[in-house]
Amino acid sequence: MISASRFRLAATPFLFILLGVIYASWAARIPAIRDGLLLSPAQLGIVLLGGGFGAVASFPLAAGLVAKFGARRAAWYAGLGLIVILPCTALAPNMSLLMMTVVGLGAGSGCFDVAINAIGTENEKAAGRSTMSLLHAWFCVGTLSGSLLGSLMAGMGITPFVHFLGASLALLIPLFIAYRALPPDHVASEKPHELFAIAHGPVIALGIIGFCGAVAEGSIADWSGVFMKDHLHVHDGVAPLAFAGFACLMLLARLVCDPLKDRFGARRVVSIGALLAAIGIFIAVLAVNVPVTLIGFALAGAGLASVFPFMFSAAGRHGSTALAAVATFSYSGGLIGPPAVGFLTQGWGLQVGIAFIGVLAIGISISASRAKWLE
Structure with a gap:
Protein backbone atom coordinates (compact mmCIF):
# COMPACT_ATOMS: atom_id res chain seq x y z
CA MET A 1 0.00 0.00 0.00
CA ASP A 185 -1.83 25.86 3.25
CA HIS A 186 -0.57 28.26 5.89
CA VAL A 187 -1.79 31.59 4.56
CA ALA A 188 0.07 34.51 6.09
CA SER A 189 -0.95 38.12 5.67
CA GLU A 190 1.43 39.94 3.38
CA LYS A 191 2.02 43.57 2.63
CA PRO A 192 0.69 44.75 -0.73
CA HIS A 193 3.19 44.20 -3.50
CA GLU A 194 3.48 45.08 -7.14
CA LEU A 195 1.76 42.66 -9.48
CA PHE A 196 3.59 44.08 -12.47
CA ALA A 197 7.09 45.51 -12.36
CA ILE A 198 9.03 47.49 -14.91
CA ALA A 199 12.47 46.12 -15.67
CA HIS A 200 15.46 48.43 -15.49
CA GLY A 201 19.24 48.18 -15.41
CA PRO A 202 20.69 44.64 -15.52
CA VAL A 203 17.20 43.14 -15.27
CA ILE A 204 16.51 44.23 -18.86
CA ALA A 205 18.87 41.58 -20.24
CA LEU A 206 17.09 38.89 -18.24
CA GLY A 207 13.76 40.32 -19.39
CA ILE A 208 14.80 40.13 -23.04
CA ILE A 209 15.85 36.51 -22.56
CA GLY A 210 12.53 35.68 -20.92
CA PHE A 211 10.52 37.53 -23.57
CA CYS A 212 12.28 35.85 -26.50
CA GLY A 213 12.20 32.46 -24.79
CA ALA A 214 8.45 32.69 -24.25
CA VAL A 215 7.88 33.80 -27.83
CA ALA A 216 9.95 30.88 -29.13
CA GLU A 217 8.39 28.17 -26.96
CA GLY A 218 4.82 29.38 -27.42
CA SER A 219 5.20 29.80 -31.18
CA ILE A 220 6.70 26.35 -31.66
CA ALA A 221 3.91 24.80 -29.59
CA ASP A 222 1.18 26.57 -31.56
CA TRP A 223 2.63 26.57 -35.08
CA SER A 224 4.90 23.54 -35.50
CA GLY A 225 1.97 21.20 -36.18
CA VAL A 226 0.47 23.63 -38.67
CA PHE A 227 3.87 23.92 -40.38
CA MET A 228 4.16 20.15 -40.67
CA LYS A 229 0.72 19.84 -42.18
CA ASP A 230 0.90 22.77 -44.59
CA HIS A 231 4.46 22.35 -45.87
CA LEU A 232 5.04 18.61 -45.62
CA HIS A 233 1.39 17.61 -46.10
CA VAL A 234 1.47 15.11 -43.26
CA HIS A 235 -1.55 13.41 -41.70
CA ASP A 236 -3.13 14.92 -38.59
CA GLY A 237 -1.63 12.06 -36.61
CA VAL A 238 1.92 13.01 -37.67
CA ALA A 239 1.70 16.80 -37.27
CA PRO A 240 1.87 16.79 -33.42
CA LEU A 241 5.15 14.86 -33.52
CA ALA A 242 7.01 18.10 -34.19
CA PHE A 243 6.08 19.46 -30.78
CA ALA A 244 6.54 16.01 -29.25
CA GLY A 245 10.15 15.96 -30.47
CA PHE A 246 10.66 19.49 -29.18
CA ALA A 247 9.30 18.51 -25.75
CA CYS A 248 11.25 15.23 -25.63
CA LEU A 249 14.65 16.80 -26.22
CA MET A 250 13.83 19.66 -23.86
CA LEU A 251 13.04 17.08 -21.17
CA LEU A 252 16.28 15.18 -21.70
CA ALA A 253 18.33 18.38 -21.80
CA ARG A 254 16.82 19.68 -18.55
CA LEU A 255 18.01 16.55 -16.79
CA VAL A 256 21.63 17.58 -17.45
CA CYS A 257 21.31 21.38 -17.31
CA ASP A 258 22.32 21.69 -13.65
CA PRO A 259 25.63 19.77 -14.03
CA LEU A 260 26.43 21.79 -17.16
CA LYS A 261 25.75 25.00 -15.26
CA ASP A 262 28.09 23.94 -12.45
CA ARG A 263 30.86 23.19 -14.92
CA PHE A 264 30.53 25.91 -17.56
CA GLY A 265 28.34 28.61 -16.01
CA ALA A 266 24.78 29.61 -16.80
CA ARG A 267 25.67 32.32 -19.32
CA ARG A 268 27.63 29.95 -21.51
CA VAL A 269 25.07 27.15 -21.30
CA VAL A 270 22.14 29.42 -22.23
CA SER A 271 24.09 31.22 -24.96
CA ILE A 272 25.35 28.06 -26.69
CA GLY A 273 22.01 26.35 -26.20
CA ALA A 274 20.18 29.21 -27.89
CA LEU A 275 22.51 28.98 -30.88
CA LEU A 276 21.72 25.27 -31.08
CA ALA A 277 18.03 26.18 -31.01
CA ALA A 278 18.50 28.65 -33.88
CA ILE A 279 20.27 26.00 -35.95
CA GLY A 280 17.44 23.56 -35.28
CA ILE A 281 14.79 26.09 -36.31
CA PHE A 282 16.57 26.94 -39.55
CA ILE A 283 16.89 23.21 -40.32
CA ALA A 284 13.16 22.80 -39.75
CA VAL A 285 12.34 25.81 -41.94
CA LEU A 286 13.95 24.12 -44.94
CA ALA A 287 11.20 21.43 -44.79
CA VAL A 288 13.45 18.95 -46.59
CA ASN A 289 11.42 15.97 -45.39
CA VAL A 290 9.54 14.81 -42.30
CA PRO A 291 12.47 13.23 -40.37
CA VAL A 292 14.81 16.20 -40.92
CA THR A 293 12.12 18.68 -39.91
CA LEU A 294 11.36 16.69 -36.75
CA ILE A 295 15.08 16.67 -35.90
CA GLY A 296 15.18 20.44 -36.36
CA PHE A 297 12.34 21.06 -33.92
CA ALA A 298 13.86 18.56 -31.47
CA LEU A 299 17.19 20.43 -31.52
CA ALA A 300 15.31 23.63 -30.78
CA GLY A 301 13.82 21.99 -27.69
CA ALA A 302 17.26 20.93 -26.44
CA GLY A 303 18.69 24.39 -27.07
CA LEU A 304 15.93 26.26 -25.23
CA ALA A 305 15.82 23.86 -22.25
CA SER A 306 18.01 25.95 -19.95
CA VAL A 307 16.43 29.33 -20.61
CA PHE A 308 13.59 29.46 -18.10
CA PRO A 309 15.10 27.47 -15.19
CA PHE A 310 18.30 29.54 -15.19
CA MET A 311 16.61 32.86 -15.93
CA PHE A 312 14.08 32.62 -13.09
CA SER A 313 16.74 31.30 -10.75
CA ALA A 314 18.94 34.30 -11.52
CA ALA A 315 16.09 36.80 -11.17
CA GLY A 316 14.98 35.25 -7.89
CA ARG A 317 18.43 35.73 -6.35
CA HIS A 318 18.02 39.50 -6.81
CA GLY A 319 14.67 39.82 -5.08
CA SER A 320 10.97 39.70 -5.79
CA THR A 321 10.93 42.93 -7.82
CA ALA A 322 13.45 41.55 -10.30
CA LEU A 323 11.56 38.27 -10.48
CA ALA A 324 8.24 40.06 -11.07
CA ALA A 325 9.78 42.20 -13.83
CA VAL A 326 11.22 39.19 -15.64
CA ALA A 327 7.97 37.25 -15.23
CA THR A 328 6.04 40.16 -16.75
CA PHE A 329 8.40 40.21 -19.74
CA SER A 330 7.95 36.46 -20.19
CA TYR A 331 4.15 36.51 -19.99
CA SER A 332 4.17 39.36 -22.51
CA GLY A 333 6.29 37.24 -24.85
CA GLY A 334 3.81 34.41 -24.59
CA LEU A 335 1.05 36.89 -25.42
CA ILE A 336 2.72 38.45 -28.45
CA GLY A 337 4.64 35.56 -29.98
CA PRO A 338 2.12 33.13 -31.52
CA PRO A 339 -0.11 35.82 -33.08
CA ALA A 340 2.99 37.64 -34.38
CA VAL A 341 3.99 34.46 -36.21
CA GLY A 342 0.43 34.27 -37.52
CA PHE A 343 0.59 37.76 -39.00
CA LEU A 344 4.02 37.09 -40.50
CA THR A 345 2.61 33.92 -42.00
CA GLN A 346 -0.34 35.80 -43.47
CA GLY A 347 1.96 38.26 -45.23
CA TRP A 348 5.08 36.25 -46.14
CA GLY A 349 4.32 32.60 -45.52
CA LEU A 350 4.75 30.15 -42.66
CA GLN A 351 8.43 29.52 -43.38
CA VAL A 352 9.18 33.19 -42.68
CA GLY A 353 7.10 32.98 -39.51
CA ILE A 354 9.04 29.95 -38.24
CA ALA A 355 12.37 31.51 -39.30
CA PHE A 356 11.50 34.50 -37.10
CA ILE A 357 11.71 32.14 -34.10
CA GLY A 358 15.27 31.27 -35.13
CA VAL A 359 16.18 34.96 -35.20
CA LEU A 360 14.80 35.32 -31.69
CA ALA A 361 16.95 32.39 -30.55
CA ILE A 362 20.00 34.28 -31.79
CA GLY A 363 18.80 37.26 -29.74
CA ILE A 364 18.62 35.03 -26.68
CA SER A 365 22.19 33.89 -27.27
CA ILE A 366 23.52 37.45 -27.54
CA SER A 367 21.58 38.63 -24.47
CA ALA A 368 22.68 35.63 -22.41
CA SER A 369 26.33 36.22 -23.23
CA ARG A 370 26.03 39.77 -21.83
CA ALA A 371 23.70 39.15 -18.90
CA LYS A 372 25.98 39.36 -15.87
CA TRP A 373 23.09 38.60 -13.52
CA LEU A 374 22.55 35.25 -15.20
CA GLU A 375 25.52 33.74 -13.38
Missing part, protein backbone atom coordinates in the same frame (compact mmCIF):
# COMPACT_ATOMS: atom_id res chain seq x y z
CA ILE A 2 1.35 3.40 -0.98
CA SER A 3 2.03 5.61 2.04
CA ALA A 4 0.80 9.18 2.42
CA SER A 5 4.38 10.43 2.28
CA ARG A 6 4.85 8.89 -1.16
CA PHE A 7 1.66 10.53 -2.40
CA ARG A 8 2.94 13.83 -1.05
CA LEU A 9 6.27 13.45 -2.86
CA ALA A 10 4.50 12.66 -6.12
CA ALA A 11 1.84 15.37 -5.84
CA THR A 12 3.86 18.38 -6.97
CA PRO A 13 5.51 16.64 -9.96
CA PHE A 14 2.06 15.47 -11.05
CA LEU A 15 0.73 19.02 -11.04
CA PHE A 16 3.51 20.03 -13.44
CA ILE A 17 2.73 16.98 -15.58
CA LEU A 18 -0.96 17.93 -15.65
CA LEU A 19 -0.21 21.43 -16.91
CA GLY A 20 2.04 19.99 -19.61
CA VAL A 21 -0.58 17.46 -20.74
CA ILE A 22 -3.31 20.09 -21.08
CA TYR A 23 -0.97 22.55 -22.79
CA ALA A 24 0.23 19.96 -25.31
CA SER A 25 -3.23 18.46 -25.87
CA TRP A 26 -4.52 21.84 -27.01
CA ALA A 27 -1.43 22.49 -29.14
CA ALA A 28 -1.64 19.06 -30.79
CA ARG A 29 -5.18 19.62 -32.06
CA ILE A 30 -4.81 23.22 -33.26
CA PRO A 31 -4.54 22.12 -36.93
CA ALA A 32 -7.77 20.11 -36.69
CA ILE A 33 -9.63 22.92 -34.91
CA ARG A 34 -8.32 25.44 -37.44
CA ASP A 35 -9.48 23.29 -40.36
CA GLY A 36 -12.87 22.67 -38.75
CA LEU A 37 -13.56 26.41 -38.54
CA LEU A 38 -11.74 27.29 -41.80
CA LEU A 39 -9.52 29.89 -40.10
CA SER A 40 -6.90 31.83 -42.03
CA PRO A 41 -3.39 32.21 -40.54
CA ALA A 42 -4.24 35.74 -39.36
CA GLN A 43 -7.50 34.56 -37.78
CA LEU A 44 -5.71 31.72 -36.03
CA GLY A 45 -3.13 34.23 -34.84
CA ILE A 46 -5.90 36.34 -33.29
CA VAL A 47 -7.33 33.27 -31.54
CA LEU A 48 -3.91 32.41 -30.13
CA LEU A 49 -3.56 36.02 -29.02
CA GLY A 50 -6.57 35.36 -26.81
CA GLY A 51 -4.69 32.61 -24.98
CA GLY A 52 -1.75 34.87 -24.31
CA PHE A 53 -4.02 37.69 -23.20
CA GLY A 54 -5.79 35.37 -20.79
CA ALA A 55 -2.47 34.30 -19.28
CA VAL A 56 -1.22 37.86 -18.81
CA ALA A 57 -4.57 39.09 -17.45
CA SER A 58 -4.63 36.21 -14.96
CA PHE A 59 -1.46 37.38 -13.21
CA PRO A 60 -3.25 39.60 -10.64
CA LEU A 61 -5.95 36.95 -10.16
CA ALA A 62 -3.34 34.25 -9.60
CA ALA A 63 -1.51 36.37 -7.05
CA GLY A 64 -4.79 37.06 -5.27
CA LEU A 65 -5.78 33.39 -5.19
CA VAL A 66 -2.44 32.32 -3.75
CA ALA A 67 -2.47 35.15 -1.20
CA LYS A 68 -6.04 34.49 -0.06
CA PHE A 69 -6.30 30.70 -0.20
CA GLY A 70 -2.72 29.47 -0.40
CA ALA A 71 -0.93 27.79 -3.32
CA ARG A 72 -2.49 24.36 -2.70
CA ARG A 73 -6.11 25.50 -2.92
CA ALA A 74 -5.30 27.95 -5.73
CA ALA A 75 -3.87 25.04 -7.75
CA TRP A 76 -7.03 23.00 -7.04
CA TYR A 77 -9.37 25.77 -8.18
CA ALA A 78 -7.31 26.64 -11.27
CA GLY A 79 -6.87 22.96 -12.14
CA LEU A 80 -10.62 22.41 -12.04
CA GLY A 81 -11.04 25.41 -14.33
CA LEU A 82 -8.57 23.98 -16.83
CA ILE A 83 -10.27 20.59 -16.83
CA VAL A 84 -13.64 22.21 -17.56
CA ILE A 85 -12.51 24.69 -20.21
CA LEU A 86 -10.35 22.33 -22.31
CA PRO A 87 -13.27 20.38 -23.86
CA CYS A 88 -15.15 23.66 -24.40
CA THR A 89 -12.48 24.82 -26.86
CA ALA A 90 -13.45 21.98 -29.20
CA LEU A 91 -17.16 22.86 -29.05
CA ALA A 92 -16.79 26.46 -30.26
CA PRO A 93 -18.82 26.82 -33.49
CA ASN A 94 -17.09 29.98 -34.71
CA MET A 95 -13.97 32.08 -34.30
CA SER A 96 -15.43 34.46 -31.72
CA LEU A 97 -16.52 31.72 -29.31
CA LEU A 98 -13.28 29.84 -29.87
CA MET A 99 -11.34 32.94 -28.89
CA MET A 100 -13.43 33.30 -25.73
CA THR A 101 -12.71 29.74 -24.67
CA VAL A 102 -9.02 30.12 -25.49
CA VAL A 103 -8.89 33.25 -23.30
CA GLY A 104 -10.32 31.10 -20.50
CA LEU A 105 -7.78 28.37 -21.19
CA GLY A 106 -4.96 30.92 -21.03
CA ALA A 107 -6.27 32.41 -17.78
CA GLY A 108 -6.61 29.00 -16.18
CA SER A 109 -3.12 28.02 -17.29
CA GLY A 110 -1.65 31.25 -15.92
CA CYS A 111 -3.29 30.84 -12.50
CA PHE A 112 -2.35 27.16 -12.30
CA ASP A 113 1.23 27.89 -13.38
CA VAL A 114 1.70 30.54 -10.68
CA ALA A 115 0.17 28.28 -8.02
CA ILE A 116 2.26 25.20 -8.76
CA ASN A 117 5.47 27.23 -9.00
CA ALA A 118 4.65 28.68 -5.58
CA ILE A 119 4.27 25.10 -4.32
CA GLY A 120 7.60 24.24 -5.95
CA THR A 121 9.28 27.17 -4.22
CA GLU A 122 8.02 25.96 -0.85
CA ASN A 123 9.32 22.48 -1.63
CA GLU A 124 12.76 23.93 -2.39
CA LYS A 125 12.82 25.74 0.94
CA ALA A 126 11.83 22.58 2.77
CA ALA A 127 14.40 20.46 0.92
CA GLY A 128 17.21 22.99 1.33
CA ARG A 129 18.36 22.42 -2.25
CA SER A 130 17.40 23.31 -5.80
CA THR A 131 14.57 21.22 -7.21
CA MET A 132 12.84 23.63 -9.60
CA SER A 133 14.69 22.45 -12.73
CA LEU A 134 13.53 18.89 -12.09
CA LEU A 135 9.95 20.09 -11.66
CA HIS A 136 10.15 21.86 -15.01
CA ALA A 137 11.43 18.59 -16.44
CA TRP A 138 8.21 16.96 -15.21
CA PHE A 139 6.32 19.63 -17.13
CA CYS A 140 8.18 18.42 -20.22
CA VAL A 141 7.07 14.88 -19.40
CA GLY A 142 3.52 16.21 -19.54
CA THR A 143 3.99 18.06 -22.81
CA LEU A 144 5.63 15.03 -24.41
CA SER A 145 2.85 12.73 -23.20
CA GLY A 146 0.18 15.17 -24.33
CA SER A 147 1.77 15.54 -27.76
CA LEU A 148 2.04 11.79 -28.30
CA LEU A 149 -1.52 11.28 -27.10
CA GLY A 150 -2.69 14.01 -29.47
CA SER A 151 -0.88 12.32 -32.33
CA LEU A 152 -2.52 9.00 -31.47
CA MET A 153 -6.01 10.52 -31.16
CA ALA A 154 -5.69 12.40 -34.44
CA GLY A 155 -4.30 9.33 -36.19
CA MET A 156 -7.30 7.28 -35.03
CA GLY A 157 -9.69 9.94 -36.30
CA ILE A 158 -10.96 10.82 -32.83
CA THR A 159 -12.44 14.31 -32.72
CA PRO A 160 -10.80 17.02 -30.60
CA PHE A 161 -13.86 17.16 -28.31
CA VAL A 162 -13.77 13.45 -27.48
CA HIS A 163 -9.99 13.66 -27.05
CA PHE A 164 -10.19 16.68 -24.71
CA LEU A 165 -13.13 15.29 -22.73
CA GLY A 166 -11.34 11.99 -22.17
CA ALA A 167 -8.15 13.74 -21.09
CA SER A 168 -10.03 16.00 -18.68
CA LEU A 169 -11.91 13.12 -17.06
CA ALA A 170 -8.70 11.10 -16.76
CA LEU A 171 -6.93 13.98 -15.00
CA LEU A 172 -9.73 14.88 -12.58
CA ILE A 173 -9.26 12.16 -9.96
CA PRO A 174 -5.42 12.39 -9.92
CA LEU A 175 -5.77 16.18 -9.49
CA PHE A 176 -7.99 15.63 -6.44
CA ILE A 177 -5.58 13.04 -5.01
CA ALA A 178 -2.64 15.42 -5.48
CA TYR A 179 -4.60 18.23 -3.82
CA ARG A 180 -5.42 16.07 -0.80
CA ALA A 181 -1.86 14.76 -0.56
CA LEU A 182 -0.24 18.19 -0.35
CA PRO A 183 0.22 19.70 3.12
CA PRO A 184 -2.42 22.25 4.19
